[in-house]
Amino acid sequence: MSAIGVARIIADFILFLDLTDDDVLDPDAAVLMMEDMAARIQDLDKDFLRQLVDAFPVIASEYSGEAHKLVLDIPYSFYLEETLAAGDPVRLAELEAIRDARD
Secondary structure, eight states: OOHHHHHHHHHHHHHHHHHSOTTTSOHHHHHHHHHHHHHHHHTSOHHHHHHHHHHHHHHHTTSOHHHHHHHHTHHHHTTHHHHHTTTOHHHHHHHHHHHHHHO
16 A cells, blocks of 8 residues: 555544544544554654655645645644654754744
């Protein structure tokens, strides 16, 4: 399966966890699952992770409204660029500055 296919699976699952009403899905359980998913994604092979990060903007066009923005923000929300930049203090500083400016 390609990174695009995996990105679609991840995006759909994250959208389900994030957008499902609290009376249908326990919010605490959703948060725990998102944290587990983030850890598993961060543990992926770096080459595949790079492909995956690059795939989210590509597939975001398949979604609209709030879902579109959430899919675009997956790499940001899960600190995936920081994971890829591990060991590169210059890149990590750049990413921290971007994050500070955005927050």
